[in-house]
Amino acid sequence: MHSVSHYGPALSVKFLDRFVYAGYGPFLHVYEYATGKLANKCLIFNKNKVHGVRIGDNGLILCYGSRSVNLTSIQDVHEKSSIVESEKHTSEWIISGEFNSDCSQFYLLTCYDRVLTCDLECHVVKKSAVYGERSILYSGSIKVVSEDKVFINAGTVMGGIIVWELFSETLVANLLGHSGSIFYVEMNRDGSLIASCSDDRSVRLWDLKSQKELSVGWAHTARIWHLLFYNNDTRLISVSEDCTCRVWDIQSGKLLQSAIHEVHLTKNVWCVDVNEKDQLAITSGNDGRLRLISLTEQESLQRNFTIKQISDDSKVPFAKQEIIKGFHWFSFGLVAITSEGKILQYGNQWKFLMQNPQFKSYSMTNGISKDNIVIFSNNKCNLLILKFNSEGSEIVASRELHVDTLTKSQNCMVCRHHDRNEFFVTLESPNPHDPFMCLKFDTDSLNLRGQFGLKKPESFASSCLEIYESFLLVGSRFSVIAIFDLNNTSQESLVSRRLTPGDTTTSIHLVEFSIGGPVFVVTNRDGYYNFIRLKLGNPIEELEIIHSNRTARGFLEGAYYDNNGDLITYGFKSELFYIYNETQCYEKAVRVCGGAHRQWELARTPEGFMLVFIRASDLHFTRVIEPKVPEVLQCGTHGREIRDIALLKDFKYKNGHLFCTASEDTTIKLCHVHESTGQVTTFWTLRKHVSGLQRCKFLSSKLMISSSAREELFLWELTTDCNTKPYIKFRQALPISGNNPDLRITDFSVKFEGSNFILAAVYSDSAVKLWRYNHLQNRFQLAVEGHYKTCCILNASLFEFKNQSYLMLSATDGHLSLYNLTNTMNGGTVCPLPSVESSIQIHQSSIKAMNISVDDQNDAVRVYTGGDDNALAICAFHWESQTKRLLPHLKDVQRSAASSTITSSELINDDKQLVTASVDQIVRIWDTENDKLVLQEQKYTTVADTGSLDAVSNLLLIGGVGLSVWKTEHH
Amino acid sequence: MGKSSKDKRDLYYRKAKEQGYRARSAFKLLQLNEEFHFLDDPNLKRVVDLCAAPGSWSQVLSRKLFDKDDYTDRQIVAVDLQAMMPIDHVTTLQADITHPRTLHQILELFGNHRADFVCSDGAPDVTGLHDLDEYVQQQLIMSALQLTVCILKRGGTFVAKIFRGRDIDLIYAQLGYLFDQVTCAKPRSSRGSSLEAFVVCQGYNPPEGWQPSLDTNSSVVEFFQDCPVGSNENRTIAPFMACGSLESFDSDATY
Numbered sequence A: 001m002h003s004v005s006h007y008g009p010a011l012s013v014k015f016l017d018r019f020v021y022a023g024y025g026p027f028l029h030v031y032e033y034a035t036g037k038l039a040n041k042c043l044i045f046n047k048n049k050v051h052g053v054r055i056g057d058n059g060l061i062l063c064y065g066s067r068s069v070n071l072t073s074i075q076d077v078h079e080k081s082s083i084v085e086s087e088k089h090t091s092e093w094i095i096s097g098e099f100n101s102d103c104s105q106f107y108l109l110t111c112y113d114r115v116l117t118c119d120l121e122c123h124v125v126k127k128s129a130v131y132g133e134r135s136i137l138y139s140g141s142i143k144v145v146s147e148d149k150v151f152i153n154a155g156t157v158m159g160g161i162i163v164w165e166l167f168s169e170t171l172v173a174n175l176l177g178h179s180g181s182i183f184y185v186e187m188n189r190d191g192s193l194i195a196s197c198s199d200d201r202s203v204r205l206w207d208l209k210s211q212k213e214l215s216v217g218w219a220h221t222a223r224i225w226h227l228l229f230y231n232n233d234t235r236l237i238s239v240s241e242d243c244t245c246r247v248w249d250i251q252s253g254k255l256l257q258s259a260i261h262e263v264h265l266t267k268n269v270w271c272v273d274v275n276e277k278d279q280l281a282i283t284s285g286n287d288g289r290l291r292l293i294s295l296t297e298q299e300s301l302q303r304n305f306t307i308k309q310i311s312d313d314s315k316v317p318f319a320k321q322e323i324i325k326g327f328h329w330f331s332f333g334l335v336a337i338t339s340e341g342k343i344l345q346y347g348n349q350w351k352f353l354m355q356n357p358q359f360k361s362y363s364m365t366n367g368i369s370k371d372n373i374v375i376f377s378n379n380k381c382n383l384l385i386l387k388f389n390s391e392g393s394e395i396v397a398s399r400e401l402h403v404d405t406l407t408k409s410q411n412c413m414v415c416r417h418h419d420r421n422e423f424f425v426t427l428e429s430p431n432p433h434d435p436f437m438c439l440k441f442d443t444d445s446l447n448l449r450g451q452f453g454l455k456k457p458e459s460f461a462s463s464c465l466e467i468y469e470s471f472l473l474v475g476s477r478f479s480v481i482a483i484f485d486l487n488n489t490s491q492e493s494l495v496s497r498r499l500t501p502g503d504t505t506t507s508i509h510l511v512e513f514s515i516g517g518p519v520f521v522v523t524n525r526d527g528y529y530n531f532i533r534l535k536l537g538n539p540i541e542e543l544e545i546i547h548s549n550r551t552a553r554g555f556l557e558g559a560y561y562d563n564n565g566d567l568i569t570y571g572f573k574s575e576l577f578y579i580y581n582e583t584q585c586y587e588k589a590v591r592v593c594g595g596a597h598r599q600w601e602l603a604r605t606p607e608g609f610m611l612v613f614i615r616a617s618d619l620h621f622t623r624v625i626e627p628k629v630p631e632v633l634q635c636g637t638h639g640r641e642i643r644d645i646a647l648l649k650d651f652k653y654k655n656g657h658l659f660c661t662a663s664e665d666t667t668i669k670l671c672h673v674h675e676s677t678g679q680v681t682t683f684w685t686l687r688k689h690v691s692g693l694q695r696c697k698f699l700s701s702k703l704m705i706s707s708s709a710r711e712e713l714f715l716w717e718l719t720t721d722c723n724t725k726p727y728i729k730f731r732q733a734l735p736i737s738g739n740n741p742d743l744r745i746t747d748f749s750v751k752f753e754g755s756n757f758i759l760a761a762v763y764s765d766s767a768v769k770l771w772r773y774n775h776l777q778n779r780f781q782l783a784v785e786g787h788y789k790t791c792c793i794l795n796a797s798l799f800e801f802k803n804q805s806y807l808m809l810s811a812t813d814g815h816l817s818l819y820n821l822t823n824t825m826n827g828g829t830v831c832p833l834p835s836v837e838s839s840i841q842i843h844q845s846s847i848k849a850m851n852i853s854v855d856d857q858n859d860a861v862r863v864y865t866g867g868d869d870n871a872l873a874i875c876a877f878h879w880e881s882q883t884k885r886l887l888p889h890l891k892d893v894q895r896s897a898a899s900s901t902i903t904s905s906e907l908i909n910d911d912k913q914l915v916t917a918s919v920d921q922i923v924r925i926w927d928t929e930n931d932k933l934v935l936q937e938q939k940y941t942t943v944a945d946t947g948s949l950d951a952v953s954n955l956l957l958i959g960g961v962g963l964s965v966w967k968t969e970h971h
Numbered sequence B: 001m002g003k004s005s006k007d008k009r010d011l012y013y014r015k016a017k018e019q020g021y022r023a024r025s026a027f028k029l030l031q032l033n034e035e036f037h038f039l040d041d042p043n044l045k046r047v048v049d050l051c052a053a054p055g056s057w058s059q060v061l062s063r064k065l066f067d068k069d070d071y072t073d074r075q076i077v078a079v080d081l082q083a084m085m086p087i088d089h090v091t092t093l094q095a096d097i098t099h100p101r102t103l104h105q106i107l108e109l110f111g112n113h114r115a116d117f118v119c120s121d122g123a124p125d126v127t128g129l130h131d132l133d134e135y136v137q138q139q140l141i142m143s144a145l146q147l148t149v150c151i152l153k154r155g156g157t158f159v160a161k162i163f164r165g166r167d168i169d170l171i172y173a174q175l176g177y178l179f180d181q182v183t184c185a186k187p188r189s190s191r192g193s194s195l196e197a198f199v200v201c202q203g204y205n206p207p208e209g210w211q212p213s214l215d216t217n218s219s220v221v222e223f224f225q226d227c228p229v230g231s232n233e234n235r236t237i238a239p240f241m242a243c244g245s246l247e248s249f250d251s252d253a254t255y
């Protein structure tokens, strides 16, 4: 076995020149941060993770972590794939390391507050400590102020911060104030100030000389792990368990929070470093993500104008209550209309263009940025269309129009054709019997090219628009979408109701063409989004939902694919406007705007975005500049334990395989692993579950099931025939019996009958339930119900043997138990679970892993089990012809197969071998021939809390806190 | 390793309330004793309960050792970082067991007498850095062990909470040098989904000629340096024993 790729906790990061050095598990990753290119991956330690990296002026790099140290040249980490041969060990855990002033030695601070001074051959030349202070530390740092002044800043569990001087071994200060363990202490350049962070969620600033606490910074909502001074000790940056990175200004000894960045998923940001030259910060977290953020001030990018300023600037007097009614942003600036019908333009300054009294009091503004066209409409069905030249200096075409088919209009929307020079304007009257009017214009001449009166479907209130070929897609309130064929207007529209729980559809946007038809992303204000695919025809045959998901936050207003194919969503959450990378799950930008329910527009600009909004009748502009550097250097995986992995084994997808990971963080990720590089790409993070996941499995090439606590069991459907990526949608949930949040569906198994299937679900209250699933009706129906005992069931497997149907269970009582279900599922009534056909105790406690191999020829069913008792066993169930029963025979048990719980196993190589994962972080391959377990190979994995495993051909995926991809050799 | 709010709902929690125990942990000690009977020895006189708050193990010990009130030669000392409500017949001490000073305090309380039994149910705060958490837990066990070797009589028993993560086999090997028998025991009241288990070390039998001496200026690691347990990289797997009958409540089940 060998490792090909790994994603998981990254504990340290360091900038130097053009590079970022990141301690990534036992590796050091070297990135060129301007391009995001991974320059090299170098294995530093055999087992331990790289907790810290220090770079000396002499071209040496010091890595430490746990009880390991490795000192090497920067050149080596750029060029070599491994330097483990020079790894050294200490007897105590290393808290921190640092080079001395001329880089001829380095210091290691251990968790018992002792400093080892080492030469460049890594020999300890001196041990130093202060007398009597040897209880364990969680943190500490070494500050080399000068050749003869080195401070040790130790963060204790109960005794605050202990500062001592290395050469004299004297206590300098004991700073008391934090409650709870100190998780990081850092000294400024000249050693006069100390900053610390702790269990108590505060950041504190101390004056060393007076030993006084200067300031306490409260803002983080969880424990704080790391901090550092930057910009000549005028600022601090801190990272926390609350997933944020915060910037603090130090103003005359006081800490003032000046920025917050949400940087990582679910839990724990471990480390941060700052590049002062480029004003960049990099953070690393438990999710294995490396996030780059810009620390440049954003204030200069904001402007706001009061009505008075606009009036003064444009030199037109405004009426008393006159306000801005609408606007549209173009590359040359803004075009706006007031409640008096004054049309104004803003480039460098405000300019009055014209006044049109028709647009007094009520008007709506739309625009087409690409063609520099602005469209004003009023409630009397008048339209004013203006086209500017690209500099915005001239109006090159204009058109005024009255639509007389309608008497009144309450909504006007605009969209542009993707390939033809046409745009469409729709008008909707409040009268449900009036037609929904659509006008087609030429984008150059603004000539009217067509007019369509469309029949409005029932309870319809248009809210967004998209055009594809001759099909007009109209989003509406209550999550309704109507599709009209403009070539065939007599035809009824195709209507889809309740795509999501049901607020206003906020956007429809074409994203790709697939063999099955064009694909659109549809967003809803309630936070849900769907991808829909149109099966075109005449009439339009079908609207198929191929993807459904919920965003992590607030009101969702729109979504699109960026140049990398990542889905970007935007909208409001509480007081903020956010732009979010949904594919990689990180916030791109947030701006304070006062929340939803206001006039706003987000425009894409060459440098990023322009957000225009009205707040308290002032007009605000905020520019969002896309950073020149990548936003992430490594996207990582879940922020918490991966509880199960399901590989889709039926077919290959783009040089690899699709797989799902189910995590304690309540999400499921749909990912792809490249078969030769092991590179993992995440497509989707599914947020339907509300409790930590237990299991996920593919049932077929299209269907997947996941289960968790609160009796959640969801059936998902996969679509793999689109060009850009696979899509997955929720199909159905298993009915639940009550609302016990602790009731877990711990495992399940299915047996297909055509396109329908039987599902066996097992529960933590010992319940066993069999359900029929009807594909056409999309319905689960309970068929069999009963209880095993009173203990928690952990595994279930349905199988056929000699034309009989069986269910095998394993539980926390260490037993394997077999049910014969052949004659149980009759008729439409719910049958009781039959009594156990045979049962055997194999383990002392929980059977965590169970695999079944059915061998018809030799009259046996083999069950491979791994348990909490460290044991691994083979049990064969033989067919006894007299009693006509399958009876168990224990074939082999390895009592100490692992030094800890065996959590997962998988049969590979035509069932001739079994791979096991256990909490001792060792993956083992066992030969199973002749019903004997013979250990063939074992290897340490850096994935802690190792809890899941899956294999396909020679690829092995190992999950826990992180995800590793290994390759196995065929024997 | 994480705690779960589920603990509040389970049957052991209710049962603890009924029987007047301060925590469900009491059943872990009781179930361990069901298998190993270390508390059933009539000669059991002096015990130390490390990391004892809120005190349910001390309650179990108090009920076992002081089934009659008039024992004068029996003694229970309980130590924790947290303050503890008083328990009959238990001397409580608020202190850090990793601090060498604490060991001196306990030794003083015992005078010249040796203890028959030492237990530790200690769990440090988890940070989420798995390797660090495992290390700190191991150091806590080593601190408990440091005290134990200074105070436990030959043939005595030591019980300590462990988390069965990576390198647990190193701990087993180290304990194997000091005790005749080392077992990894898991009471049924401890959740199968947690890594928690207990080492039950029976028959204290230190290497000939090794004189452990406490020095406030040395760390646990240094303390064990001249004993064969210190720096050894040997690994063994202690036999596993599930404790408590199959009929007892399953802490993983939902009722």
Ligand SMILES: C[S@@+](CC[C@H](N)C(=O)[O-])C[C@H]1O[C@@H](n2cnc3c(N)ncnc32)[C@H](O)[C@@H]1O
Binding pocket: B022, B023, B025, B026, B050, B051, B052, B053, B054, B055, B056, B057, B058, B079, B080, B081, B082, B095, B096, B097, B098, B121, B122, B123, B124, B125, B140
């Ligand atoms: C699981 S509780 C013990 C429960 C106890 N056995 C009972 O039955 O009530 C773990 C205890 O270990 C204590 N602890 C952790 N580290 C410690 C240390 N270094 N010194 C003393 N106590 C410690 C904690 O304060 C906590 O109360």
